[in-house]
Amino acid sequence: MNKVILSAVAGAFCMSAAVSHAADAERGKALFTQQAAPPCAVCHTYSKAGSNGMVGPNLDDLKPTAEAVRLAVTNGVGVMPAYGQMLSAEDIESLVLFVSQQ
Numbered sequence: 621m622n623k624v625i626l627s628a629v630a631g632a633f634c635m636s637a638a639v640s641h642a643a644d645a646e647r648g649k650a651l652f653t654q655q656a657a658p659p660c661a662v663c664h665t666y667s668k669a670g671s672n673g674m675v676g677p678n679l680d681d682l683k684p685t686a687e688a689v690r691l692a693v694t695n696g697v698g699v700m701p702a703y704g705q706m707l708s709a710e711d712i713e714s715l716v717l718f719v720s721q722q
């Protein structure tokens with residue numbers, strides 16, 4: 621009986637730990653500026669990231685929708701690499717939160 625309660629408590633703890641890894645814009649910023657490989661900042665100008673890359677479109681001007689960010693990051697566009705195999709779904713959603721403006 622005690623074992624059952626213990627594993628239920630452990631299960632609840634794991635679930636709350638998972639929630640703390642959910643998508644969030646701060647995580648998106650870290651990925652954008654440093655952690656994605658290559659970091660988005662290398663190619664994109666975006667004031668919220670303090671970046672001034674000149675290879676891709678200026679994201680302040682582009683104001684992409686959530687869906688446009690999700691698609692570009694997952695599948696790549698033109699010379700922009702696809703990150704779908706490198707980043708988790710949570711990481712991609714964090715980038716969507718940080719970058720999308722509509």
Ligand code: HEC
Pocket residue numbers: 652656658659660661662663664675676677682684688689692693697698699700701703715719
């Ligand atoms: C190697 C340079 C490079 C990197 C790194 C890069 N991009 Fe891009 N990105 C581009 C280029 C170039 C385009 C325009 C592609 C085109 O329209 O042909 C683009 C387009 C986009 C678009 C617009 C898509 C659309 O629908 O018009 C978004 C949003 C975007 N990138 C976000 C990101 C994010 C977020 C990251 C990091 C995970 C990233 N980019 C990394 C070069 C890059």
